[in-house]
Amino acid sequence: MTKKIKVLRVITRLDLGGSAVHAALLAKLLDPSRYETHFICGSVNQLDEREIEEIRGACASFRVEPLLQREIEPLNDLRALFSLTRFMRRERFDIVHTHTSKAGFVGRAAARLARVPVVVHSTHGHVFYGYFGPLKSKLIVAAEKLAARVTDRVLCLAQSEIEDHLKLGVGARDLFEVHISGVPIEKFAKPAEPRERVRASLGVPPNAQAIAIAARLDPVKSVGHAVQAFALLYGFDPPPFLLIAGDGEEREKLEALARDLGVSDRVLFLGLRRDVPDILHASDAFLLTSLNEGYGKAIVEAMSAGLPVVATDVGGVSSLVKNGETGFLVPPGDPSAAADALGRILRDPALAKSMSQAALSAVSENMSVDAMVRRADEIYSALLKR
Template sequence: MGRVPMSREKIRVLHVITRLDRGGSAENTLLTVARMDAERFASSLAVGPTLEGSGSTEEQARATGVEFIDLAHLVRAIRPLDDLRAIGELWRLMRREKFQIVHTHTSKGGLLGRIAARLAGVPIVVHTPHGHVFYGYYGRALTRLFIWLERWAAGFTDRIVALTRREVEEYKTLGVAPREKCAVIHSGIDFAPFARTEGAREEIRAELGIPPNGLVIGTVGRLTAIKGQADLVTAFAQVRERVEGAYLLLIGEGEEHAALQGLARELGVDDRVLFAGWREDVHRVLRGMDIFALPSYNEGMGKALVEGMHARLPAVATSVGGVPELVESGRNGLLVEPGRPDRLADALLELAEDEEKRKTWGAAAGDRAATFSVESMIEKIEELYEELLEEKGIALPESA
């Protein structure tokens, strides 16, 4: 197809997500909206209310200057009446503002947003799942329903943005979408804050009460069952039996906080398991760790994992989602089966008891993570938008 005519009007893009809690999907969505070329794209973000205690990034997000559109009924939980109202809110918004592109994010926001876009006649619909929910931990019946809904919604989606090649293959295998409907765009990480944290290791350890010679295993993420921190605490108890100076540092908050504290007490390691809550200086705290652990049962790509690796930490992670595209066992970390605290403990011990391996693999981890920049992500998303605009015959902005 020949290049379509140019226009002086910016392309209007609406992003849709249920909430801005702390986590890779919300932070990645916000980066996408905030960093798009403002000379060519006028981007807005429709978002639902954020739950208390989920570690919201909303205040920080609103300080970026992004145009926010608050939707009272766009919630993550399944609530049929609220869901219908949310579709109505989105439909009215899309009809009124005449967006050329609607880009939805995560499962719930993706389903409701795409239905509304279909009803409103939006020319281009893009969806980023940020990792799917098809692994079966919601039960067989619900998983089948989720797959059917995603397959149905994919029928009126122009492109699905997968974070990894593995994700694309899973969509094809499950019959959700063919390869040609998918584009692989890795999540982009803003690495600028890391440059300001060199030399913070001793400082952050002193703040947290960790001795300079302690061995710190750390993780970052919502304290929720799907993130597998209970397996990590269980594995750490085995590590602690052999490594006298071992500590476990959990960065994050969530509904599993009390249960994890109870588990640590039950296993007799509560004096070595540190709950640091959400931190605005995660990049700095990472400098105080020796090993980064990701025990999740599901991940899209694992933003926290990329950040940990960028801090030159060797990784011990579960082989889920796109994690195997980041962690190469025996080179920059170790992969283990999810739900196996014993295997997790073995992998952690392999690194905990070998300082030279931690140093060598940590350097390789830093090199791998450096390829996941926010600049690369934005460039690929803009290229995808331009490709779809050309396919639909919609004029591109003159500066494109």
């Protein structure tokens, strides 16, 4: 019997965010006849018992290491490093695959100390700008340069992200490869509930237009700019609604902003939702106002639902949104430009229909979960043969 390839997956937070979903899908869907998957995370949030058990059931071992946290805490970080190193030495993994920045620093260092043959890191969008101040950002770049030296492959969500690393001197070009975060396209193409029923449940009138957002409510997603853009939309009868699916640290601040701008009755904070495909199909356009975005997985989800997209031109977003065809690209931090783009779509049914059809056509099998898993298998196999 052929020996299975032992893979350890390391991430700080296991939740409903894009990076965690990506890691969980790989854990669940890599061929179990070829791979023995192990999983370590710093915490588990937002998932229900069924979702946790699905991941646990797909893994040979599933472990929560509370010392592995996103915040920089030198003492705890060293303790996490030693804990991971001991575990890796004991289990003798063939591959360690880390996900996101902090797990990448600690996990890759531990893997090299434990002499793991293959070390892979998925960035899930870098944190070189949009997250921290200048000093902390410089320290992160310096740490990434060191970590790159002990990594066999760095996987980025888009080519633009690779270029950002290279401009800052992080690694050589042959270290990097694009590995997108796959979307269950069929799930987003077909809603579980009729549009009319979903809108009625949300309190959106049948003849009112709706704009959807699906995002964490944190500073880098800049949902405040989306609320400001929405408040600039005038002259619609009935007036449109903004549907925000997501939660986070800025929720109270954003709710206050909506009140201050006089649009709180039409900005609906829906919290974390597991029916995002239904929310998208109940909407007429999709808005993304991030200051930094590795890929824009939420954009692929929206396009799979046939929505025109207005998005900030950051990171890998321009690889998805074709300006003037599937939607509009606007500068980050410019609510007026976002409002103008939304207004063009909402006021022109022919343009909206054309963009909807172009969005559906632009979504390909290469963006699917199956393609993501298949490519991970190819990358692992190639690295093990070196």
